[in-house]
Amino acid sequence: xxxxxxxxxxxxxxxxxxxxxxxxxxxxxxxxxxxxxxxxxxxxxxxxxxxxxxxxxxxxxxxxxxxxxxxxxxxxxxxxxxxxxxxxxxxxxxxxxxxxxxxxxxxxxxxxxxxxxxxxxxxxxxxxxxxxxxxxxxxxxxxxxxxxxxxxxxxxxxxxxxxxxxxxxxxxxxxxxxxxxxxxxxxxxxxxxxxxxxxxxxxxxxxxxxxxxxxxxxxxxxxxxxxxxxxxxxxxxxxxxxxxxxxxxxxxxxxxxxxxxxxxxxxxxxxxxxxxxxxxxxxxxxxxxxxxxxxxxxxxxxxxxxxxxxxxxxxxxxxxxxxxxxxxxxxxxxxxxxxxxxxxxxxxxxxxxxxxxxxxxxxxxxxxxxxxxxxxxxxxxxxxxxxxxxxxxxxxxxxxxxxxxxxxxxxxxxxxxxxxxxxxxxxxxxxxxxxxxxxxxxxxxxxxxxxxxxxxxxxxxxxxxxxxxxxxxxxxxxxxxxxxxxxxxxxxxxxxxxxxxxxxxxxxxxxxxxxxxxxxxxxxxxxxxxxxxxxxxxxxxxxxxxxxxxxxxxxxxxxxxxxxxxxxxxxxxxxxxxxxxxxxxxxxxxxxxxxxxxxxxxxxxxxxxxxxxxxxxxxxxxxxxxxxxxxxxxxxxxxxxxxxxxxxxxxxxxxxxxxxxxxxxxxxxxxxxxxxxxxxxxxxxxxxxxxxxxxxx
DNA sequence: CAGAGCTGTCATCAG
DNA sequence: GGCTGATGACAGCTC
Numbered sequence: 001x002x003x004x005x006x007x008x009x010x011x012x013x014x015x016x017x018x019x020x021x022x023x024x025x026x027x028x029x030x031x032x033x034x035x036x037x038x039x040x041x042x043x044x045x046x047x048x049x050x051x052x053x054x055x056x057x058x059x060x061x062x063x064x065x066x067x068x069x070x071x072x073x074x075x076x077x078x079x080x081x082x083x084x085x086x087x088x089x090x091x092x093x094x095x096x097x098x099x100x101x102x103x104x105x106x107x108x109x110x111x112x113x114x115x116x117x118x119x120x121x122x123x124x125x126x127x128x129x130x131x132x133x134x135x136x137x138x139x140x141x142x143x144x145x146x147x148x149x150x151x152x153x154x155x156x157x158x159x160x161x162x163x164x165x166x167x168x169x170x171x172x173x174x175x176x177x178x179x180x181x182x183x184x185x186x187x188x189x190x191x192x193x194x195x196x197x198x199x200x201x202x203x204x205x206x207x208x209x210x211x212x213x214x215x216x217x218x219x220x221x222x223x224x225x226x227x228x229x230x231x232x233x234x235x236x237x238x239x240x241x242x243x244x245x246x247x248x249x250x251x252x253x254x255x256x257x258x259x260x261x262x263x264x265x266x267x268x269x270x271x272x273x274x275x276x277x278x279x280x281x282x283x284x285x286x287x288x289x290x291x292x293x294x295x296x297x298x299x300x301x302x303x304x305x306x307x308x309x310x311x312x313x314x315x316x317x318x319x320x321x322x323x324x325x326x327x328x329x330x331x332x333x334x335x336x337x338x339x340x341x342x343x344x345x346x347x348x349x350x351x352x353x354x355x356x357x358x359x360x361x362x363x364x365x366x367x368x369x370x371x372x373x374x375x376x377x378x379x380x381x382x383x384x385x386x387x388x389x390x391x392x393x394x395x396x397x398x399x400x401x402x403x404x405x406x407x408x409x410x411x412x413x414x415x416x417x418x419x420x421x422x423x424x425x426x427x428x429x430x431x432x433x434x435x436x437x438x439x440x441x442x443x444x445x446x447x448x449x450x451x452x453x454x455x456x457x458x459x460x461x462x463x464x465x466x467x468x469x470x471x472x473x474x475x476x477x478x479x480x481x482x483x484x485x486x487x488x489x490x491x492x493x494x495x496x497x498x499x500x501x502x503x504x505x506x507x508x509x510x511x512x513x514x515x516x517x518x519x520x521x522x523x524x525x526x527x528x529x530x531x532x533x534x535x536x537x538x539x540x541x542x543x544x545x546x547x548x549x550x551x552x553x554x555x556x557x558x559x560x561x562x563x564x565x566x567x568x569x570x571x572x573x574x575x576x577x578x579x580x581x582x583x584x585x586x587x588x589x590x591x592x593x594x595x596x597x598x599x600x601x602x603x604x605x606x607x608x609x610x611x612x613x614x615x616x617x618x619x620x621x622x623x624x625x626x627x628x629x630x631x632x633x634x635x636x637x638x639x640x641x642x643x644x645x646x647x648x649x650x651x652x653x654x655x656x657x658x659x660x661x662x663x664x665x666x667x668x669x670x671x672x673x674x675x676x677x678x679x680x681x682x683x684x685x686x687x688x689x690x691x692x693x694x695x696x697x
Numbered sequence: 698c699a700g701a702g703c704t705g706t707c708a709t710c711a712g
Numbered sequence: 713g714g715c716t717g718a719t720g721a722c723a724g725c726t727c
Contacts, residue, residue: 557715587705589717594704597719704725711718 536580543573545580552577553584647672 536549545552546567555563560581564574643662647655655672663673 583706585716586707586718590705590719593718593720700727702726705723707720707722709719709721712716 536583539576540580543570543576545569545573545577547577549580549584552580553588 539545540547540549540552547563552560564577569577640662641657644655644657644660649655659674660672661675661678663671663678665671
């Protein structure tokens with residue numbers, strides 16, 4: 001990551017230059033740089049090794065929130081905290097001069113940088129002087145007005161929606177940007193002399209700022225009036241100009257393309273006498289002499305770059321550009337997909353062939369630090385946008401697009417495939433991914449395998465490390481504004497180690513529709529690794545379902561339906577996904593059911609034990625009661641006999657207990673009654689009591 | 698080799 | 713009407 005450190009961190013500049021953006025910048029224009037910049041996360045998320053701008057003392061900056069006053073207004077570099085001017089920030093003009101002196105193509109990666117360079121290159125006196133004046137004011141401790149709408153006003157950006165979250169400016173002020181940009185773009189007719197003036201003005205001190213600004217403003221106004229009729233197209237907003245049917249390079253040739261690109265910057269820099277970039281060729285297309293003559297006209301300026309490198313392209317096109325010239329034509333774009341990616345891949349082994357047929361070896365006078373950057377790192381960082389711009393799943397359905405080619409394009413002998421190098425933003429770990437070799441095996445795969453190979457970038461969760469279901473950011477990575485950050489900077493632990501043999505794949509593909517037979521089949525062909533996977537996981541892997549089984553099963557029904565609708569899935573895949581979900585749900589339900597059933601059984605067993613214990617207790621209590629009753633009966637009998645032994649009749653003879661009985665009356669008195677006079681009811685009760693007592697005994 | 702236990706799947710019903 | 717949970721029945725696998 002050392003190559004991503006700020007170039008001159010000591011100065012605390014906003015400007016930073018990376019090899020990635022330098023190399024990519026050869027083909028990308030300003031808006032894409034901004035786009036890349038906007039893709040970058042806050043420095044705090046990346047740690048000290050990935051400071052985006054500024055140095056340790058000023059890791060980040062914010063634009064002044066002050067509203068524009070009369071066009072561009074002025075800008076100063078502020079700390080994000082406190083809205084205070086950064087005391088360590090050098091003048092912007094000084095920074096630009098340093099860039100030019102170092103002879104490295106300056107790629108504006110921050111908004112202030114972008115606008116500065118844009119305004120300078122476009123010959124915008126107001127904008128340039130506003131910025132330069134802001135820089136001077138910044139160095140002098142002054143306070144200026146802010147530049148508004150930088151994010152949306154980026155040339156050719158078309159209003160990058162991702163700019164909004166990252167912009168420190170108020171939304172209302174950002175809306176002014178397109179109009180302001182239009183004004184600036186319309187003036188970007190390439191006034192080389194004016195640009196030189198502006199560049200020279202960069203070197204001026206703050207004391208000369210106002211005079212120079214006024215002079216530039218006057219020149220700018222005059223030139224604006226002069227070229228007003230010639231740049232009708234440029235009066236349109238950039239995003240509207242993008243929609244015109246006129247090809248981009250045609251507009252370049254016509255001198256109507258006013259968007260600023262790195263080539264503009266390069267030419268701007270190379271126009272300086274001391275610029276070491278002087279004389280560097282941009283490509284096979286013969287550069288007009290204006291490349292070195294200081295850009296005498298806007299026509300030359302734009303025509304040169306249109307022939308060498310197209311302007312205002314996105315990274316997608318940059319990746320797909322087969323030659324040195326960007327093509328807006330989708331047919332041309334898709335006609336040579338392999339060459340396009342191979343072109344990006346080629347620097348891995350031969351950086352000088354980065355631009356095929358283009359003599360760019362001298363373009364970038366990389367210093368040693370920059371040379372340390374490996375091409376894998378470059379590709380890796382570029383890959384962030386590869387997946388942002390390229391919907392492989394959609395491309396896979398287009399005719400003429402062979403996902404296998406894509407996979408091969410990213411291949412290199414000693415590194416991971418291009419599809420998997422995106423798995424982590426840590427460029428140093430790129431070489432750790434060695435799963436790309438198996439992609440080569442796809443040459444012998446079945447058609448179904450090839451068709452679904454493009455999903456591999458998304459299917460890593462299947463059989464691998466599954467992301468949390470709540471982090472289904474990839475469900476709609478095109479619309480999720482948070483996707484880029486997560487996707488780019490969170491390591492996605494894709495597992496690309498599984499690769500079914502063609503026979504196994506076919507067997508799985510054929511058997512997945514018959515679950516009853518699949519289990520028998522799967523054990524016949526699966527290797528040890530695949531046996532660790534469940535059947536659904538194997539099926540999902542075979543059909544390249546871009547989701548893990550856990551995701552399919554656990555995601556909410558809304559997300560599930562949204563997933564099915566947003567992704568291009570074949571009927572087979574949809575059916576399989578639904579089956580997986582159904583089976584997964586049922587599997588969990590069965591487990592719960594059996595768990596509950598087991599709990600019920602255990603509870604019943606506990607109840608039985610409890611009831612048995614209670615029964616025993618009751619038995620013991622009953623036995624104790626019987627014993628007590630018998631004791632009482634025995635005592636009663638003893639008392640009965642004792643009473644009769646003591647009784648005497650009128651003649652003094654003992655009373656026979658068989659003829660008489662004791663009867664208790666209601667008033668508590670005890671009477672001696674002959675048994676013949678005992679009522680039948682009393683007899684029955686007495687007999688029942690006797691029988692019961694006999695049975696109990 | 699038979700059987701118990703576990704697990705997955707399907708069909709069905711109910712909420 | 714679709715989804716989900718619950719449950720019985722069945723089959724396959726392991727020990």
